[in-house]
Amino acid sequence: MAQHDDGSVEVESAQPGRKRDPSRDAQILDATLEVLAEVGAAGLTMDLVAARAGAGKATIYRRWTSKAELVIDAVAHMKRNQVDLERLPDTGTLRGDLLGLFKPQSIEERERRLKIMSGLASLLSQEQELADAANSAVVEPWAEAHFALMQRAVARGEISASADIGTLSQVIPSMAAYRALVQRKPFDLAFLVSMVDGVVMPALRNQPSDLPRDLSDHRSDHTASRVDGSPSPRRTTSVRKRSKP
Amino acid sequence: MAQHDDGSVEVESAQPGRKRDPSRDAQILDATLEVLAEVGAAGLTMDLVAARAGAGKATIYRRWTSKAELVIDAVAHMKRNQVDLERLPDTGTLRGDLLGLFKPQSIEERERRLKIMSGLASLLSQEQELADAANSAVVEPWAEAHFALMQRAVARGEISASADIGTLSQVIPSMAAYRALVQRKPFDLAFLVSMVDGVVMPALRNQPSDLPRDLSDHRSDHTASRVDGSPSPRRTTSVRKRSKP
DNA sequence: GTAAATCGATACCGGTTAGTTTCGGAACTT
DNA sequence: AAGTTCCGAAACTAACCGGTATCGATTTAC
CATH class of the missing domain: 1.10.246 (Serum Albumin; Chain A, Domain 1)
Known part of the structure; x- marks a missing residue:
């Protein structure tokens, strides 16, 4: 920042013209997250984001240099409103506290996050x-x-x-x-x-x-299906083709 | 399968010509895994796989209908030689057994698997x-x-x-x-x-x-860095650009 | 009112890559 | 030896998409 003799700091002299709306950034980032959750990072294109945000691609490139930066910024953006460390549950028992984390924060918000995370992984799994x-x-x-x-x-x-x-x-x-x-x-x-x-x-x-149970005692639905410890039947992911059509 | 009057089953009459080598499949799948580990699923191209396998792309497409199927088949393929449930360690204590799983199976093989897995995630992390x-x-x-x-x-x-x-x-x-x-x-x-x-x-x-320690007692390098439980300084992943070059 | 700046839309460019086709040669069966 | 099938190599096609350029409209500071 240029320092002048009179001690004043040089200020960009205000120019005529339209001002860039900073709240537009958040809208674009949100649109990016939505697209991410819907089609996954693999299927995410700049045209899709632009259309979803009701913006032109040029507008996006005026604010981020590349698709990679946009996506990274969008993911970082979703950090806002994450678990608030100042408002932790306090039920008197650790178990109650841990389970209490589940409800208080908006449950659909966490659902959304996990969906976005899945969208990221749909890189992993277009299929x-x-x-x-x-x-x-x-x-x-x-x-x-x-x-x-x-x-x-x-x-x-x-x-x-x-x-x-x-x-x-x-x-x-x-x-x-x-x-x-x-x-x-x-x-x-x-x-x-x-x-x-x-x-x-x-x-x-x-x-x-012998632990206290104050929530319904669902037994895990995700326990290993192998109750006898025997090796599972090898899942043959046979996608081989026999002949071309 | 056509059934004839004499009870015999119709057999494809052997034709002259070269036979398709089934072991070629495994070679191509291995090449796919190698490429996957090296450049990640995002950077994986059919040309790379073909070159690595010393095969023509046509050969690959003669055996799999698409890139997606090839990759899925390759990942499923790496299941072979996974932990052998018949040859589990037996040290007398559960802790010893669990830690024993670390060594016995070829350690570089597991390294390879994790590398492939990282390759898959390099979708996630082109960056x-x-x-x-x-x-x-x-x-x-x-x-x-x-x-x-x-x-x-x-x-x-x-x-x-x-x-x-x-x-x-x-x-x-x-x-x-x-x-x-x-x-x-x-x-x-x-x-x-x-x-x-x-x-x-x-x-x-x-x-x-108060548990027995028969391996060096590394303290976790991955424990939460927040020892005081205070909220971390919000990592601002600021990748925004200020102006176009 | 006017000039400067941003906007959304759209056309365009260039590189990449999945998938196809072609071809000469090699292998296997009879 | 002949016939047939598979092979690797390479050229080719077509689609997709990131990124840029352009344009007319709109907003806002002066």
């Missing part, structure tokens, strides 16, 4: 199939292994039979995958040890059954 | 920035909230101060994100309850410190 394939190729077998190990530990009496090993067997594989996929941190021994010693082993040493 | 933005917009604030709640529960004496709340505060948000991103299952109350009652609460009720 949902791809995400399925990745999950069943990497995470599921791993979770099955954990499940089998835990089941064996139950059998030998090392851990309580009432532990929710269906859920617990998915914790490390899922978090490792998320870590690799999004956080891009290595799956190293340090991570594994803190997961085993900080999460899984402590959890296994407690029976969840 | 790593996008994944960062998504993570810090959705998961991090959520984990911070959990961290704050847990810290409060420690302060009031409800849970042990030795619990690894840095790691534990990330469990539910990360798994919810993975669930939304890849598994495409809803984040509903049933899931939340089984995570809270099956994983987090049981884990919090145990001190990890």
Whole structure:
């Protein structure tokens, strides 16, 4: 900023002409998020965003240099109104607090966020199939292994039979995958040890059954379907073609 | 299949000519995975795959109808050689078994898988920035909230101060994100309850410190950086441009 | 009122890439 | 050896899309 002799700071002399509306930015970012949630990042085009925002492409390029920057900015934009750390639930018990996080913040807002997140992943899965394939190729077998190990530990009496090993067997594989996929941190021994010693082993040493239940006690719908620990039937994603039409 | 009067089944009469080599399929799928790991799904082109496989594009299109099917098939293909449920470690303790899973299976093979998975997500992160933005917009604030709640529960004496709340505060948000991103299952109350009652609460009720340690006791490098539970400085992903060059 | 600046719309350019076609050669069957 | 089928290479087509340029309309400061 240029400093003048008289100590005044140089001000851009006001020019005639229309002013750029800054609130337009948010509208465009919102439109971007909507398109993202609908067609996914793979199907997102600048023309779609422009049409949705009721704007010209030129207007968008006047504000962001590229599609990449627009999308990144839009995703960062959705941070606003996220969980408010000043207004946390306070029910007296940790369990109540954790569950309380579910309701207070507008539930449809979280739904929207997850939809956008799915839209991002629809990069991953223009066809949902791809995400399925990745999950069943990497995470599921791993979770099955954990499940089998835990089941064996139950059998030998090392851990309580009432532990929710269906859920617990998915914790490390899922978090490792998320870590690799999004956080891009290595799956190293340090991570594994803190997961085993900080999460899984402590959890296994407690029976969840003697905890208070103030919400309906849904049993997990996502527990491993392999109750016997047997290997799952290998899902053959056979999309091979036999002959061309 | 046509049935004849004499009871014999019609057999395709063998024709002269070269036979299609089925092992070529696996080579092409492997090439696809290699390319996937190197340039990501976004940068994957049929020409790259063909070149890597030493094949013509026509050969690929003779076997798969589209790029999407090829990639899905390739991802499903990598399921082979996954964790072998028949050869699980057996160290006598669950903790040992869980940690034992880390070594036995060829470690570079798992590295490769995670690389492929990252390749898939490089859709997500043509620029790593996008994944960062998504993570810090959705998961991090959520984990911070959990961290704050847990810290409060420690302060009031409800849970042990030795619990690894840095790691534990990330469990539910990360798994919810993975669930939304890849598994495409809803984040509903049933899931939340089984995570809270099956994983987090049981884990919090145990001190990890009195567990046996037979591996170096790395403390988690991934614990929440907010040790005081204060809201993080809002990361302004400001990629906006000021003026066109 | 007028000049400057932004606006939405639209046409356009250029690069990329999925998918097709063609072709000469090689392999396998009879 | 002959006939047939598959092969890799490469040229080709067509579509899509990011990004730019242009234009007439509109707004606002002076």
